[in-house]
Amino acid sequence: MTVTPSTGDGPDLSGGAWHLGAGLEGRGVIVTGAASGIGRAIAISMAAAGARVAAIDRDEPGLRSTLSELLGDGHLPVVFDLSDSSAIPQLVASLVERLGDLWALANVAAVLRRRSLDEVDDEDWDLQMDVNVKASFLLSREAGNAMVAAGGGGRIINFASMAWLTGPFLGSDAYVIGKAGIVAMTRGLARSFGPHGILVNTISPGQIDTPMQHLDNPPELSERTAAQCPLGRMGRPEEVAAVAVFLASRHASFVNGATINVSGGLVMY
């Protein structure tokens, strides 16, 4: 299909009225972790905004379920294990070709293994670094370079956690060390790709009601944390997805290298 590149230069004020369109109609967007939680909500929201979504996850049934919820045509389900780093360049090249356009990448997939300090073994460390950090880095670099080559700008959205700021709780040390790395990585990529009109930002969720949130997390503790939020509740995946759509939209044309706190005020910075 022919896609008219959106400049991403900002809101369209022609005719004196704010153009409320996100500018995502027909654009190619890659979303990882699309079988569950926040990634699933982002895939659904991007499609609702008119994008064509390449939805990546290792969970095939979950991916099929997400695809059944996507509005519009041209979406691609991609069963892929992100710990397979050597296959990532080929993955991105094939998605650029199949989508025929790449406007945005959302690196949402992550794995959390709660372990006490002394229990963290090489396999726990390597898995969380490989999936949460290395795959995000390689996908960002490959997608960013493809966007540079296409010459039309683009967006990269990475995922940290509020714990990048607070430090780890409940045996999440290796995971949180990686999430702090995501913030640094985003800032570096924002400097490298910014001159090409490719904006790179991090979303830092607080307590969001997904399967990962409840992993080895006692319900009473989870409820106590929700009560500490000024809004008195956890966030919903859709509330994080809305921020991702904003960051991919024309409205975010001067947001770059930011770490967006989406915690309902559970942490404030």
Ligand SMILES: NC(=O)c1ccc[n+]([C@@H]2O[C@H](COP(=O)([O-])OP(=O)(O)OC[C@H]3O[C@@H](n4cnc5c(N)ncnc54)[C@H](O)[C@@H]3O)[C@@H](O)[C@H]2O)c1
């Ligand atoms: N839920 C929260 O409260 C919360 C808080 C802070 C940060 N986050 C971050 O938000 C993002 C989304 O988390 P979520 O809560 O939706 O998690 P989730 O567990 O519901 O979904 C994660 C998805 O990633 C996929 N995935 C994991 N390893 C993979 C691999 N090797 N290859 C391919 N896919 C893989 C899973 O299959 C799953 O579909 C993550 O980056 C997470 O760290 C979530």
